[in-house]
Amino acid sequence: MREADETTRQRLTDALRTEASTPSELAVDFDLTPHSIVRHAEHVARSVDGTDEEFLVAPPTCRDCGFNGFDDLLNLPSRCPSCKSEAVDEPVLTIE
Template sequence: MESRTTRERIADALREGPETPSSLADRFEVTPYAALGHVEHIATSVRNSADEEFLVRPPECRECGLSGFDDPLNLPSRCPECKHEGIEEPAFVVET
């Protein structure tokens, strides 16, 4: 049985390479929104670390290319500019 928490395992996955909320959800059998909750806590922990950096590729509209969303740690349902619903998910990585 796995003794590490889901959050610890997600943090390890982010250290291996970029992940989206959906890819984390599939990999760890949680919802994308639960994965985002874990990522938010991991981001806070990493900000307090001198050894690691938390990086975000923000969501991006597939129609107009907008990537300046207010909250990059979110799953927007549509673009605030063009109202298109095709949004590329954000991706996260922890670099050492």
């Protein structure tokens, strides 16, 4: 299948099978916003569920206090709920 014939979600799935990435990194590659990458990733996670593959998310992490207990792992938090710092690393997504 040619790349132009693939949907965004198919291309995102292929990219996540190849390399772990943050929503911002994927947004640059796909010319989308990080928030739209997260929404597409939610659908990709559901489509991978029940197969021999696994959609994995390394949680967002606060660079100041190390907090990583966010309720929604597939999210782009603007600040840490523990120390209120805005220095929060994005989640890292991959398919294995």
